[in-house]
Amino acid sequence: MKKIVLIGAGGHCKVIIDLIRAANEFEIVGITDRRPSKDQLLGVPIIGDDEKLPSIFNSGVHHAFICIGALNNMNLRNVIYRNLKQLGYALPILVHNTSSVSKFARIEEGTCIMPQAIVNAGALIGPNCIVNSAAIVEHDCFLEDNIHISPNAALSGGVHIGRNTHMGIGSSTIQSLTIGRNVTVGAGAAVIHDIPNNAVAVGVPAKVIKFKENK
Numbered sequence: 160m161k162k163i164v165l166i167g168a169g170g171h172c173k174v175i176i177d178l179i180r181a182a183n184e185f186e187i188v189g190i191t192d193r194r195p196s197k198d199q200l201l202g203v204p205i206i207g208d209d210e211k212l213p214s215i216f217n218s219g220v221h222h223a224f225i226c227i228g229a230l231n232n233m234n235l236r237n238v239i240y241r242n243l244k245q246l247g248y249a250l251p252i253l254v255h256n257t258s259s260v261s262k263f264a265r266i267e268e269g270t271c272i273m274p275q276a277i278v279n280a281g282a283l284i285g286p287n288c289i290v291n292s293a294a295i296v297e298h299d300c301f302l303e304d305n306i307h308i309s310p311n312a313a314l315s316g317g318v319h320i321g322r323n324t325h326m327g328i329g330s331s332t333i334q335s336l337t338i339g340r341n342v343t344v345g346a347g348a349a350v351i352h353d354i355p356n357n358a359v360a361v362g363v364p365a366k367v368i369k370f371k372e373n374k
């Protein structure tokens with residue numbers, strides 16, 4: 160069985176461990192964490208901080224997966240992604256066996272499709288994204304990289320989302336809109352207009368309440 164190391168020993172990691180165990184394709188050798196504070200998570204050993212990643216690679220573990228949700232700092236996932244690629248790691252695509260992914264959808268490396276999520280035909284989901292539990296990515300959506308679609312969030316057909324964006328839990332987005340880069344859409348928002356880069360938008364209908372620092 161191929162070996163994999165996980166990065167980030169938080170809550171999102173627990174769900175990824177479940178997913179990997181159910182798929183039975185990878186043996187998880189351990190978890191690294193920026194600030195390790197415990198010995199194990201769901202029985203998987205926490206083997207040190209991220210400085211260990213080069214020696215883990217050299218020991219023959221050539222797959223890795225980013226397990227941090229990083230809601231308040233989506234860019235952290237980018238930094239780790241670039242580091243892993245530089246070290247030579249391959250990042251698999253992880254698809255939970257209860258999700259539904261069209262064979263006409265394209266999903267790129269390091270992206271996970273969580274339990275009960277739906278990805279329909281013509282969707283393109285870039286690298287290092289999270290399509291979380293029961294989220295819906297409808298036909299012809301285009302997601303750039305490092306995007307988190309939270310649990311139960313729904314994207315109608317043909318929505319374009321820029322990199323580093325977080326769509327909040329239970330948000331709904333009508334068809335053919337463009338959501339910018341580094342955006343946060345609040346929990347339960349109804350998005351009916353395009354959202355500009357770096358915006359935080361909340362409410363029904365969603366309105367921009369502030370702008371974040373450009374990243």
Ligand SMILES: CC(=O)SCCNC(=O)CCNC(=O)[C@H](O)C(C)(C)COP(=O)(O)OP(=O)(O)OC[C@H]1O[C@@H](n2cnc3c(N)ncnc32)[C@H](O)[C@@H]1OP(=O)(O)O
Pocket residue numbers: 228230291309310326327328343344345346347348359360361362368
């Ligand atoms: C598996 C998992 O757990 S995945 C994680 C899923 N989690 C999420 O999706 C979280 C989404 N986050 C949110 O909705 C947050 O409230 C954010 C990011 C939109 C805003 O957070 P902050 O930047 O800290 O803003 P803050 O809490 O100060 O709120 C600012 C204003 O917006 C309002 N507001 C915040 N969130 C929302 C929301 N979802 N809907 C409506 N209004 C909101 C607040 O009431 C406040 O209004 P006021 O100024 O009139 O008092």
